[in-house]
Amino acid sequence: MPKPKKxxxxxxxxxxxxxxxxxxxxxxxxxxxxxxxxLQKAENIFSGWLVEYRKDFEIDADPYVGDCLDLWxxxxxxxxxxxxxxxxxxxxNLKAYFGRKRVSEVTREHSREYRTIREHTLExxxxxxxxxxxxxxxxxxxxxxxxxxxxxxxxxxxVKREIIPYIDLPPPAPSRDRVLTTEExxxxxxxxxxxxxxKFNYQGGYRKQSNRISKISRFLMLAIETAQRKTAILxxxxxxxxxxxxxxxxxxxxxxxxxxxxxxxxxxKNLKSFLEMIKCxxxxxxxxxxxxxxxxxxxxxxHKLDIPGLSPHVLRHTWITRKVMAGHQIEKVAEYVAxxxxxxxxxxxxxxxxxxxxxxx
Numbered sequence: 001m002p003k004p005k006k007x008x009x010x011x012x013x014x015x016x017x018x019x020x021x022x023x024x025x026x027x028x029x030x031x032x033x034x035x036x037x038x039l040q041k042a043e044n045i046f047s048g049w050l051v052e053y054r055k056d057f058e059i060d061a062d063p064y065v066g067d068c069l070d071l072w073x074x075x076x077x078x079x080x081x082x083x084x085x086x087x088x089x090x091x092x093n094l095k096a097y098f099g100r101k102r103v104s105e106v107t108r109e110h111s112r113e114y115r116t117i118r119e120h121t122l123e124x125x126x127x128x129x130x131x132x133x134x135x136x137x138x139x140x141x142x143x144x145x146x147x148x149x150x151x152x153x154x155x156x157x158x159v160k161r162e163i164i165p166y167i168d169l170p171p172p173a174p175s176r177d178r179v180l181t182t183e184e185x186x187x188x189x190x191x192x193x194x195x196x197x198x199k200f201n202y203q204g205g206y207r208k209q210s211n212r213i214s215k216i217s218r219f220l221m222l223a224i225e226t227a228q229r230k231t232a233i234l235x236x237x238x239x240x241x242x243x244x245x246x247x248x249x250x251x252x253x254x255x256x257x258x259x260x261x262x263x264x265x266x267x268x269k270n271l272k273s274f275l276e277m278i279k280c281x282x283x284x285x286x287x288x289x290x291x292x293x294x295x296x297x298x299x300x301x302x303h304k305l306d307i308p309g310l311s312p313h314v315l316r317h318t319w320i321t322r323k324v325m326a327g328h329q330i331e332k333v334a335e336y337v338a339x340x341x342x343x344x345x346x347x348x349x350x351x352x353x354x355x356x357x358x359x360x361x
Contacts, residue, residue, distance in 0.1 A: 008053055010034065010046045021046055023053070059156050062163060063148075065106065065141075066099030071152055072144040083258070089125070090140050096124045098141065103148070104163040111138055111168040132173040142167045178309040180318045187305050188224060192217040193274060213278045215289040216297040222287070223312055225271035226250075227319035227337045230312040232262045234291040238282060246272060250338075261338035324348045 008023035019034045019042035032049075034042045054060075060067070069091045077087050097114050098106060115134045117123050145167070148159045180188075192213070222233045232250045240249045251262035267275070275287070283289055294312075302310035316337065323333050330348065334341040349355060 008046075008050060010042050019046075021049055061160070062102045062104045063157075063159065064099065065101050065103060065144075066095045068103065068144050068148050068159075069095055069099070069141075071157070072147045075152060076147050087140075090137050093118070093125045093137055094141050094144075103145070103159055103165070106165040106167075108166055108168045110165075111141075114138065115170055130173070131170040135170045135172070138167050138169050142169075177317065178314045179321045180307065180310075180314065184305075184307050185224065185318070187307065188220055188301075189270075191301065191305060192221040192224075193277075212281050216294055216301060218278060218288045219294050220298075220301070220315070221271065221274050223315040224319070225268050225274075226265060227316045228262070228265075229260055229316070230294070231291075232260075233312075234286070234288055234294070236287045237285045238279065238287055239285070241275060241279075241287065243272065243276060243279070263336065263338040265336055320344065320348060321351060324351045325353070327353050 006022075006024065008021060010019050011022055012018065013020050013022075013031065017037040019036060019039065021032045021034060023030050034045050036042050036045070073087060073091050077084055081087070094114075097117065098110070101110070115131070115138070118125065118129050118134045118137070119131060120128060122128065145159070145164045148157070149161050149164060150158070152158055219233055222228070222236070223230075226233070226248065228250055235252070236248070236250060237252065240252055242248070246266050247264060248267055249264045251257060251264070255262075278287075288294075298310060298312065302308065320333060320337060323336075324330065324344075330344050330352070331341050333348075334344040337344075
C-alpha cells in the first residue's frame with residue numbers, strides 16, 4: 001500500500017537554519033527556500049504561498065469567489081482583451097466584498113448589499129460610484145461565474161450551474177439624450193481654435209496665456225468633428241492622420257478590432273485646417289499630446305463656457321443627432337461612428353425628416 005502524500009509544510013533541512021517549504025508534485029519531492037530563520041516570518045510567507053498552491057493544484061467543487069475572479073482574469077482577460085488594464089480595479093472591488101465567500105454562499109441579497117456599499121460608502125474602491133459603475137462590476141461577476149461553469153481549465157475546475165447564484169443588477173442608466181445647441185457648438189469651436197480664450201493646461205489648471213493649442217482643445221475638436229469614442233481619440237497618433245488623403249485611421253496598424261470598432265473616416269474641412277494648424281506644434285506622437293484622461297478637463301471647460309452636461313458621449317450623441325436630422329442615411333452615419341446600424345436606427349429613427357410622414361400626409 002503506497003504511503004499517503006504529506007501536505008505542504010515548512011521545515012529546516014540538512015541541519016540548516018533556513019526554513020523551506022516542502023511539498024510533493026506528482027510524486028516528486030519539491031522544496032523552496034523561504035530565505036529566513038525566523039519561524040513567524042516563515043509561517044507568514046508560507047501562508048501566502050499556500051493560497052497560490054491551492055489555487056493551482058487543489059480542485060474545489062465550491063471555490064472561493066476571489067479564486068474564481070483570479071482564474072477568470074488569468075485565463076480569459078489577461079493577454080486577450082485590449083481593455084485589459086481596466087479589469088484589475090473591477091476584480092479588486094469585487095474581491096473586497098465577495099472574495100472570501102464560496103460560490104454557493106452568495107445570494108441575491110449580497111449583490112444588493114454590494115450596490116449599497118459601493119454607491120453610498122467609501123469602504124470599497126477609491127470612492128462612491130454611480131449605479132452604472134455598480135452594474136458594470138456586477139455584470140463582470142456574472143461573466144466570471146459563467147466562465148467558471150463553461151470555460152475554466154482544467155475541466156475538473158468547472159463549477160456546477162446549480163450552485164451559481166443569480167446576480168441582481170441595478171437597472172440600466174437612463175439614456176443621456178442631451179444635444180448641444182448651435183450656439184454651444186460655436187462656443188466650443190471658438191474655445192478650441194482661439195488660444196486667447198484657452199488658459200487650461202492638460203492637467204486642468206490655469207497657466208499663462210499661450211499661442212499653443214492645448215490638449216483639451218485638441219480633444220474637443222476631434223470629438224466634435226469625428227464623433228469617435230474618447231479612448232480612440234486620446235490614443236490617436238499622428239501616423240494615423242493622412243492630411244494628403246483627408247483620412248484618419250482610428251484603428252492603428254496591428255491592433256485588432258473590438259466590439260467598439262475604430263473606423264477609417266474622411267475629415268471635414270474644418271477639422272483638416274485645425275489639424276494642419278496644430279501639427280507644427282506637436283510635442284509627442286499623440287495628436288492630443290498624451291493619452292491621459294480628460295474627464296476633469298471637460299468638466300472645467302463645461303463650467304467655464306456654461307455648457308451643462310458636456311461630455312464626450314454628449315458630443316458623439318450631438319453629432320449623430322444632427323446628421324440624422326439633416327437627412328443623412330442611417331447606415332452611413334452608423335458606419336462613420338463605427339456603430340451598428342440597428343442601434344442607430346433604434347435610437348435615432350424618430351429624428352429622420354420623413355419619419356411617419358406618410359401617416360399624416
